[in-house]
């Protein structure tokens with residue numbers, strides 16, 4: 001028995017798809033070898049957005065309605081690309097570019113076709129769609145929304161066969177493949193929960209051989225994260241998140257009796273030698289939920305989470321630098337990766353200027369994600385923290401303008417902190433913002449206020465060299481040794497290391 005409502009939904013989907021075909025085939029630029037229609041990829045992307053071709057806006061609207069009615073969690077884009085794939089398989093159409101973005105494949109169409117991916121991947125994709133619709137800005141899923149996700153995905157065949165525990169596995173997978181933070185599922189790992197129990201994972205993996213692979217992979221990640229929270233090895237670490245801190249800053253940490261852990265997604269950007277007591281963690285933070293960052297790097301360095309006693313963050317600054325809006329040729333210049341005209345309540349907020357899936361758009365979006373996650377995580381960890389970024393656009397991003405973050409912001413110039421040795425290598429002025437949880441930290445440097453010639457105060461005394469003239473990235477990105485020493489001293493004065 002098919003209900004009348006279901007029949008109507010299918011009829012709407014069928015009509016919409018016929019209209020979609022009409023608009024696409026009208027835009028065909030010729031015939032291929034097998035007599036199939038040749039279609040530019042641009043026609044498809046414009047259709048998804050409802051722009052360009054005549055009639056596209058109406059079709060896009062109709063698809064949105066039909067998608068909502070008939071497909072539930074499936075987006076218009078997924079529907080259109082799934083349709084393109086079907087037409088290609090039937091040799092009716094050739095489209096130059098296929099969308100390769102995650103989530104694009106394996107989406108069941110309104111006809112129920114879903115032959116391209118294995119069931120587990122299709123299920124995770126379904127869960128991911130349901131989760132994405134309910135995420136807050138910082139890719140956080142409120143605990144209360146998990147029930148909604150469960151309701152939206154309980155019809156999946158896999159769940160019918162093996163039960164709803166699979167939802168938890170799928171959610172865990174999203175925490176490290178799509179950096180989704182799920183309230184309580186993550187934070188409650190230390191106080192209880194079956195996912196700390198290898199036997200629970202084992203039972204699930206034994207349910208069916210097709211689950212053994214994905215469940216085993218998720219289990220090994222989660223169990224390692226949980227283990228990283230137990231016990232301590234006694235060394236104390238200052239963690240440098242995504243910043244090329246330089247030898248001087250590393251020395252400051254060593255002189256304070258600690259060691260550094262340097263984190264980046266790219267090994268080339270990290271310090272090569274561990275001889276001076278630095279450890280390196282190659283972790284792609286953009287793929288790990290913020291709630292598990294500390295655990296992920298503890299696992300990567302074979303250390304314990306409790307041993308991380310202070311945090312220094314330097315989110316990638318290329319898309320936040322003034323040079324992004326400049327027309328000068330040079331590194332990071334000229335791209336306009338951010339939209340420098342967009343104004344919200346009188347503030348140029350500098351959002352990413354290019355769409356999702358474009359190189360420059362994704363670079364700006366990832367920098368936003370890292371900066372925001374870094375500052376919110378550091379504020380919640382209860383350890384001394386500082387975040388640095390050159391004076392540019394970061395402070396205008398909406399997540400940095402909330403009062404509790406603005407209150408932590410200080411303005412310094414790096415030149416006021418260079419030692420003789422550092423200044424001889426490159427005395428860059430480098431006006432910089434510091435956000436810090438240390439309220440007792442009074443910026444000093446060699447000028448007394450951390451600034452260079454500000455408010456008629458003393459200047460640094462060095463002859464400034466412009467950043468463009470400094471080609472060596474090590475010299476461009478490093479932190480002054482005395483700045484890190486000042487930070488660690490203020491942390492010690494606040495009593496933060498008393499029990500460390």
Ligand SMILES: [Zn+2]
Pocket residue numbers: 413415416429452459460461462464
């Ligand atoms: Zn100066």
